[in-house]
Amino acid sequence: MQVTFNLPDDVAQRVNALENCLPQILELGLREFEAITHVGFSGIAEVLEFLATLPTPEEIIALRPSPALQTQIQTLLEKNRTVGLTPDEEKIWQSYEYLEHLVRMAKAKALLKLKDYSSTKTG
Structure with a gap:
């Protein structure tokens, strides 16, 4: 064409x-x-773009959801409590849950790196 x-x-x-x-x-x-x-993806993209910058362990530990992402999550939580989520919203919620899992893993590994660094520095 x-x-x-x-x-x-x-x-x-x-x-x-x-x-x-x-x-x-x-x-x-x-x-x-x-x-x-796509509704919901922007918040996920923010976190993934942050992790793609290869942040320091300290930056990973300090990572918190942006106000926009926090608002999206709170909106879905409230809707789930009151009227329930549509199938599309449920998919978005599941992607947020998976993202939270990835961030927790990154934070745990960052803490281990800091612990290893401090033990080699003092030892």
């Missing part, structure tokens, strides 16, 4: 230089766009 659209000159130059990669670039861009517009 052929698609025609107008781009700002600076973007057109960048696209022109990557012409052979354009289908892959569009696919990646569409995936990211769909992910950030």
